[in-house]
Amino acid sequence: MSQSKIRRRGRRRRWEKSSFFPFSISALMRDWTLKIKYVQPRDAGIYECSVSTHPPSSIFVTLEFVEAQAKIVGGPEKFYKAGSSMELRCDLIDSTEEPEYVFWYQASLTLLFSLI
Structure with missing residues (x-):
């Protein structure tokens, strides 16, 4: 057609x-x-x-068109003492389906990716 x-x-x-x-x-x-x-x-x-x-x-x-967004929970800056551990949480907002992959980057370096 x-x-x-x-x-x-x-x-x-x-x-x-x-x-x-x-x-x-x-x-x-x-x-x-x-x-x-x-x-x-x-x-x-x-x-x-x-x-x-x-x-x-x-x-x-x-x-209606909805565009998913990823947001790191908390403020834009986080401060930790040397030697301590940290945890970052990424929330997916307005997603209509579960993502296939989740990637974490630090500058241009891929730190971690996971299959959901």
């Missing part, structure tokens, strides 16, 4: 060709699926599945 999008303006809907919105629609009997590859922030918005019955029937879904 070619790349295209549906633009809704008021009560009018229009199909448009698009190079920035790759999606595919598969139809199997009564099951219609919209798949968007490589979701980007610009894909956020309201999507509508409309059935051409009389009266027309629609379902709306809001897609």
Whole structure:
């Protein structure tokens, strides 16, 4: 299927060709699926599945784009005495899935990575 999008303006809907919105629609009997590859922030918005019955029937879904962030718990600086031990904790915020790897760096040196 070619790349295209549906633009809704008021009560009018229009199909448009698009190079920035790759999606595919598969139809199997009564099951219609919209798949968007490589979701980007610009894909956020309201999507509508409309059935051409009389009266027309629609379902709306809001897609929000969430970007995960890693944050080291505590302040930006930590001070320790020489010879003491330290522990740093990294929290993942707004993640929609568990990461495959966690990396720790000191400057450009990789200190540790782990498989979750």
